[in-house]
Amino acid sequence: xxxxxxxxxALILSAAPGFSQDLTQGSWVDLTxxxxxxxxxxxxxxxFTQTEVFAGHTDGGYFYSAYNFAAAEHGGTHIDAPIHxxxxxxxxxxxxxxxxxxxGFVIDVSAQAEADxxxxxxxxxxxxxxxxxxxxxxxAIVLLRTGRAGLYPDRESYMGTAERGExxxxxxxxxxxxxxxATLLVERGxxxxxxxxxxxxxxxxQDFATHVELMTHDIPAFENVADMSGLPATGSTIIALPxxxxxxxxxxxxxxxxxx
Amino acid sequence: xxxxxxxxxALILSAAPGFSQDLTQGSWVDLTxxxxxxxxxxxxxxxFTQTEVFAGHTDGGYFYSAYNFAAAEHGGTHIDAPIHxxxxxxxxxxxxxxxxxxxGFVIDVSAQAEADxxxxxxxxxxxxxxxxxxxxxxxAIVLLRTGRAGLYPDRESYMGTAERGExxxxxxxxxxxxxxxATLLVERGxxxxxxxxxxxxxxxxQDFATHVELMTHDIPAFENVADMSGLPATGSTIIALPxxxxxxxxxxxxxxxxxx
Numbered sequence: 001x002x003x004x005x006x007x008x009x010a011l012i013l014s015a016a017p018g019f020s021q022d023l024t025q026g027s028w029v030d031l032t033x034x035x036x037x038x039x040x041x042x043x044x045x046x047x048f049t050q051t052e053v054f055a056g057h058t059d060g061g062y063f064y065s066a067y068n069f070a071a072a073e074h075g076g077t078h079i080d081a082p083i084h085x086x087x088x089x090x091x092x093x094x095x096x097x098x099x100x101x102x103x104g105f106v107i108d109v110s111a112q113a114e115a116d117x118x119x120x121x122x123x124x125x126x127x128x129x130x131x132x133x134x135x136x137x138x139x140a141i142v143l144l145r146t147g148r149a150g151l152y153p154d155r156e157s158y159m160g161t162a163e164r165g166e167x168x169x170x171x172x173x174x175x176x177x178x179x180x181x182a183t184l185l186v187e188r189g190x191x192x193x194x195x196x197x198x199x200x201x202x203x204x205x206q207d208f209a210t211h212v213e214l215m216t217h218d219i220p221a222f223e224n225v226a227d228m229s230g231l232p233a234t235g236s237t238i239i240a241l242p243x244x245x246x247x248x249x250x251x252x253x254x255x256x257x258x259x260x
Numbered sequence: 261x262x263x264x265x266x267x268x269x270a271l272i273l274s275a276a277p278g279f280s281q282d283l284t285q286g287s288w289v290d291l292t293x294x295x296x297x298x299x300x301x302x303x304x305x306x307x308f309t310q311t312e313v314f315a316g317h318t319d320g321g322y323f324y325s326a327y328n329f330a331a332a333e334h335g336g337t338h339i340d341a342p343i344h345x346x347x348x349x350x351x352x353x354x355x356x357x358x359x360x361x362x363x364g365f366v367i368d369v370s371a372q373a374e375a376d377x378x379x380x381x382x383x384x385x386x387x388x389x390x391x392x393x394x395x396x397x398x399x400a401i402v403l404l405r406t407g408r409a410g411l412y413p414d415r416e417s418y419m420g421t422a423e424r425g426e427x428x429x430x431x432x433x434x435x436x437x438x439x440x441x442a443t444l445l446v447e448r449g450x451x452x453x454x455x456x457x458x459x460x461x462x463x464x465x466q467d468f469a470t471h472v473e474l475m476t477h478d479i480p481a482f483e484n485v486a487d488m489s490g491l492p493a494t495g496s497t498i499i500a501l502p503x504x505x506x507x508x509x510x511x512x513x514x515x516x517x518x519x520x
Contacts, residue, residue: 018463022360023361023497024358024362024363024399027290028356028361029356030357031506032504033504033505034353034505034506035503035504035505035508036505036506045313045326046328050505050506050508053305053332055509057347058362060466060467060468061467062346062467062468062472063265063344063347064344064345064472065343065344065509066305066332066333066344066509066510067332067333067507067508067509068306068330068331068332068333069330069331069333069505069506069508070328070330070331071328071329071330071509072313072326072327072328073326073327073328073329074326074385077504083325083495084324084325084326085322085323085324086323087317087323093294096288097290097516098284098288099282101284101288102283102284103284136382139284142263145266199473207320207321208320208324210501211322212322212323221431239284239499240499241499241514241516242514243295243503243512243514244290244292244293244295244337244512244514245294245295245296245310245311245327245329246294246295246296246310247296247327248295248310248327248329249315249325249327250326250328251329252503252504252512253512254481254501254502254504256501257458258356
């Protein structure tokens with residue numbers, strides 16, 4: 001009888017909605033591009049640099065290596081804190097940890113993005129996903145898979161231009177989240193949204209309306225997220241922890257997914 | 261009857277050993293000091309700097325803020341990757357995510373550290389903890405609480421000197437993990453070890469024997485961890501995600517604890 005109860009308990013467990021995962025089991029997917037000299041930054045931004053302090057054997061008899069580094073907050077795999085585009089909104093160090101950890105909902109828009117490099121994810125893309133997987137719940141971390149992570153860090157193919165400077169901005173071409181899609185995600189009460197392009201607004205955006213919509217509602221965006229093809233549409237746990245820069249508008253993000 | 265079964269299932273669940281936690285419930289403790297002009301670095305290292313790119317209303321009609329930043333890898337709340345003190349060992353971007361997430365074991369040595377600023381945590385401190393809480397398992401994340409996080413970032417009281425430069429190194433005074441303690445933790449097969457001082461070796465170390473012992477075995481160290489007083493001795497989940505610097509010897513770490 002005890003065995004029967006345990007089997008039933010296991011059944012109840014596996015059927016239970018929610019989020020319980022044994023993090024020591026299952027597998028991890030690192031959704032983070034490494035920071036190096038090729039890391040992708042906005043054409044007008046400082047890029048990542050690393051300089052050696054020391055690397056080798058010391059007079060003390062031990063091996064030692066250490067480096068310095070410098071970068072803009074917004075480049076490589078990074079977070080846009082709400083203050084990036086919304087006055088008075090949360091800074092990167094003020095984001096609650098509970099908002100940076102949550103159930104992952106991966107919306108595959110790679111077919112649309114392949115057909116149109118300037119594609120903007122629509123509300124219909126989101127409701128279409130929901131028709132199959134159920135409504136996106138409050139606290140969800142929504143990841144938009146445009147399928148372009150494999151082009152990173154080749155800036156010409158990934159973002160439309162390898163040029164730097166103000167004049168290059170007009171030549172940016174990559175998909176993003178459209179304003180009506182952003183508005184729907186705000187209504188859903190999501191915790192955060194990310195995608196595998198340089199910006200949550202598409203490359204041709206002039207008004208950054210999606211940034212403004214999300215960030216006015218204190219929703220951060222994860223940009224230049226790495227390959228999501230190993231993630232299920234639902235059932236992953238996303239953990240996205242940024243460097244804690246006091247007063248920062250964003251910064252380097254380590255984003256990982258746990259699969260049960 | 262169904263209600264009875266569910267109650268039993270809940271009981272089985274709560275009694276189950278292991279690591280399963282609902283990350284959407286419970287609470288989070290951020291164990292990370294913010295990066296700012298006061299962040300604590302080794303007396304010989306570059307410190308953290310942040311410079312404004314833009315902060316205010318743009319001609320485009322939207323608010324915008326962004327900054328650049330620069331630092332040494334080893335300062336503030338950070339990780340020492342094994343390559344920091346062991347030739348050929350893992351670099352910061354090579355550490356498996358599964359090694360950076362695990363059950364937390366918090367060993368309180370604050371009484372010993374208060375009595376002796378140069379205290380080195382001993383094997384007896386660890387076996388004493390185990391006598392009360394059981395043997396530290398493989399994959400554990402061990403946190404040593406010296407109780408000095410509250411002194412951060414006052415360098416004079418936190419690390420013995422506010423001076424910078426090579427001459428100041430001899431004046432460093434803070435507790436660390438002794439070599440015999442490190443050897444025992446290596447034997448236990450822990451995933452990582454951290455503490456609330458600037459270095460896993462105590463301030464007066466000349467040979468950095470604890471770094472070498474840990475890192476030769478590919479065990480990273482978390483340094484300048486923030487206040488652990490809100491953590492239980494066992495039962496927390498530690499998630500410690502570093503900035504993914506390619507080839508890095510360490511870097512900024514966001515370390516958090518989840519309590520069920």
